[in-house]
Amino acid sequence: MSEARQALAEQLAEAVYQALADDLVNQSRALLVVSGGSTPVPFFKALAQKPLEWARVDITLADERWVDEQSSDSNAKLVRENLLQGPAAAANFVPLTSDAGTPEEGVPAVAEATAGLAWPASVVILGMGGDGHTASLFPDSQELGLALSTDEPLVAVRTPSQPQPRITFSADRLHQAKRHILHITGDDKRAVLANAMGGDDVRTLPIRAFLSCPLAIYWAP
Numbered sequence: 001m002s003e004a005r006q007a008l009a010e011q012l013a014e015a016v017y018q019a020l021a022d023d024l025v026n027q028s029r030a031l032l033v034v035s036g037g038s039t040p041v042p043f044f045k046a047l048a049q050k051p052l053e054w055a056r057v058d059i060t061l062a063d064e065r066w067v068d069e070q071s072s073d074s075n076a077k078l079v080r081e082n083l084l085q086g087p088a089a090a091a092n093f094v095p096l097t098s099d100a101g102t103p104e105e106g107v108p109a110v111a112e113a114t115a116g117l118a119w120p121a122s123v124v125i126l127g128m129g130g131d132g133h134t135a136s137l138f139p140d141s142q143e144l145g146l147a148l149s150t151d152e153p154l155v156a157v158r159t160p161s162q163p164q165p166r167i168t169f170s171a172d173r174l175h176q177a178k179r180h181i182l183h184i185t186g187d188d189k190r191a192v193l194a195n196a197m198g199g200d201d202v203r204t205l206p207i208r209a210f211l212s213c214p215l216a217i218y219w220a221p
């Protein structure tokens with residue numbers, strides 16, 4: 001982990017901590033929506049130590065692979081091992097999977113499990129892949145159009161470029177959050193983001209759906 005990436009993670013943790021603390025002044029509960037992948041790990045570790053009233057915080061994921069929670073591909077496992085630790089262990093975490101065999105069958109149960117969270121989310125933290133995907137809004141997924149247009153909260157997604165089926169919050173549900181943050185690292189992702197900012201076709205680079213949320217960009221080399 002470079003010093004710059006560690007510093008970025010700590011700055012992001014401080015900003016998210018402040019946002020949640022601010023919202024908890026006027027709300028009984030606040031919701032944080034996080035992404036999986038490798039980038040958020042140092043951020044999760046830094047945020048977990050913040051002196052928040054974690055028992056009043058709900059946490060869920062922007063998206064999830066439809067895998068067992070013991071799988072190393074599970075975003076829920078990542079969150080449990082890195083964010084729900086220390087003070088943050090008191091938070092209420094709701095994963096995006098169910099006992100159903102497929103995400104298509106599981107969407108209703110996950111929608112029910114997540115309906116009672118403290119929407120609209122205080123903060124949504126997005127990641128981005130080299131193909132411009134964010135959450136599980138992939139350029140090559142058949143369900144991209146649906147995920148970008150539906151007012152349903154959740155969409156099951158099949159993506160040729162990805163080994164597992166997935167479930168994702170829809171763009172509409174993610175848009176409704178009070179604050180949007182993109183957490184990315186490396187020159188490759190900076191170039192993808194620059195490309196995204198230079199055009200409008202959301203279907204080729206789905207991160208474009210969030211560029212005017214407004215979106216706070218946390219980037220380090």
Ligand SMILES: O=C(O)[C@H](O)[C@@H](O)[C@H](O)[C@H](O)COP(=O)(O)O
Pocket residue numbers: 035036037038039040063064075126127128129133134135136
């Ligand atoms: O993987 C996930 O769970 C998220 O769906 C995905 O949107 C992620 O944020 C990007 O793929 C970036 O991943 P990295 O941080 O591993 O580059």
